[in-house]
Amino acid sequence: QVQLVESGGGLVQAGGSLRLSCAASGRTFARYAMGWFRQAPGKEREFVALISWNGLSTYYGDSVKGRFTISRDNAKNTVYLQMNSLKPEDTAVYYCAAGTPKVVRKADEYDSWGQGTQVTVSS
Numbered sequence: 797q798v799q800l801v802e803s804g805g806g807l808v809q810a811g812g813s814l815r816l817s818c819a820a821s822g823r824t825f826a827r828y829a830m831g832w833f834r835q836a837p838g839k840e841r842e843f844v845a846l847i848s849w850n851g852l853s854t855y856y857g858d859s860v861k862g863r864f865t866i867s868r869d870n871a872k873n874t875v876y877l878q879m880n881s882l883k884p885e886d887t888a889v890y891y892c893a894a895g896t897p898k899v900v901r902k903a904d905e906y907d908s909w910g911q912g913t914q915v916t917v918s919s
Contacts (some may be wrong), residue, residue: 797885797892797894798820798822798824798825799820799821799822799906799908800818800893800894800912801817801819801820801911802882802890802892802901802910803818803913804816804817804819804913805890805914805915806906806915806916807918808882808916808918809918810882810883810884810917810918811881813878813879813880814879814882814915814919815876815877815878815879816877816890817875818874819864819873820874820894821873822873825870825894826849826850827849827896828849828894828907828908829846829848829849829894829895829897830847830868830875830892830893831843831844831846831847831854831880831893831894831895831897831906832844832866832877832891832892832893832913833890833891833893834885834886834888834890834902835888835891836889836893836898838858839888839903840858841891842857842888843857843900843901843902844856844860844864844877844890845860845864845865845877846866846897847855847866847867847868847875850866851868851870852880853876854866855900860879860886864877864878864879864880865868865878865880868887874911875892877892879915882917883917884918885910886917887910887915887917888914888915889915890913890915891909891910891911891912892910893904893908893909893910894907894910895907895908908912
């Protein structure tokens with residue numbers, strides 16, 4: 797397992813941008829696919845994006861396609877989520893996760909989770 801720490805959340809107006817980072821500790825970071833999920837109050841955790849261990853494959857949730865971009869830097873043990881054209885419905889706690897999921901949208905297929913970072917989008 798790896799330890800994950802998210803950063804970069806905050807308050808932004810609709811239409812704005814934020815870049816989230818997730819720093820991982822441990823030597824095995826490059827072995828794992830990395831995902832981003834989010835959870836709004838009263839809602840289930842929602843898949844946002846995933847990037848393969850080598851960065852060659854990416855997957856996105858339908859609600860963020862074309863607006864969010866996931867990337868990773870294995871030399872820095874860090875994964876990023878660039879969020880553009882933010883909407884109030886993007887407001888949530890964002891979590892990064894590491895694992896080798898067979899079904900990328902299923903949260904319980906990931907082994908390690910960060911503590912989350914709050915993103916609030918005002919209208």
